Amino acid sequence: MTVLEFSQQNGYTIISCAETAVDREISGVYICDLLSMAMVGVKDGNLWITVHTNINIIAVASLTNASCIVIPEDIPVESQTVKKAEEKGIILVQSPHTSYEISVRYYVQSGGDPS
């Protein structure tokens, strides 16, 4: 499933690099708010869910090859973070749902592949 498909199916808002979401494939989910733990845990293609909205999440997503960052519970994202995401080609997605609900939706909608 691509970032665009997942976002559209669930009514999530893509707030950076939307034009690249159509062919960005998601492979699995990682949830963590400790950046150096995410550095280890985010595998290539993972959808990474974090409540942090500061600029540093962009470097983490970029260096770990995350497919996108999803911000849960409609937490507002700082404008300098959006700007950096555009610069680095990182897709930021905003969701009204909790981290749990986002990952369950991905699991069900992607056909239940837990990888």
Add this chain to the structure above:
Amino acid sequence: MNSLFRKEYEIPANDFSVAGEASSSVRKLLNQLGVDPPIVKRTSIAMYEAEINAVIHGNGGKALVQFFEDKVTILISDEGPGIEDIELAMQEGYSTAPDRIREMGFGAGMGLSNIKKNADEFVLESEPGKGTRVHITMYLL
């Protein structure tokens, strides 16, 4: 053996708008050189952790990256407060990061062990009052 080329970067203290830019630039170069993606990822992670430590703990510093045919060597140095007890600092979970830094998601105390896990060679030199030097070597072949 002489390096094919070298890159130097300034790492400003506490400026998160550019923190990680040195690592990001090296990642780009390695990708352009056609280095195996898993090696690029390990290099990026190791360098980023050292870079961000210089930003947060070291009052900023410098990165020197040398590209050889078969390896890349990275030196991140700062003239910050240094590390009193290196063995303690290396332990996962140990962190002196202040609250304002933890609020951004740093301070798990995992950065140094991430470097150790991802680097092919890793040497940490530090002297209280003088500064810290992190040497990372990555084999490309």
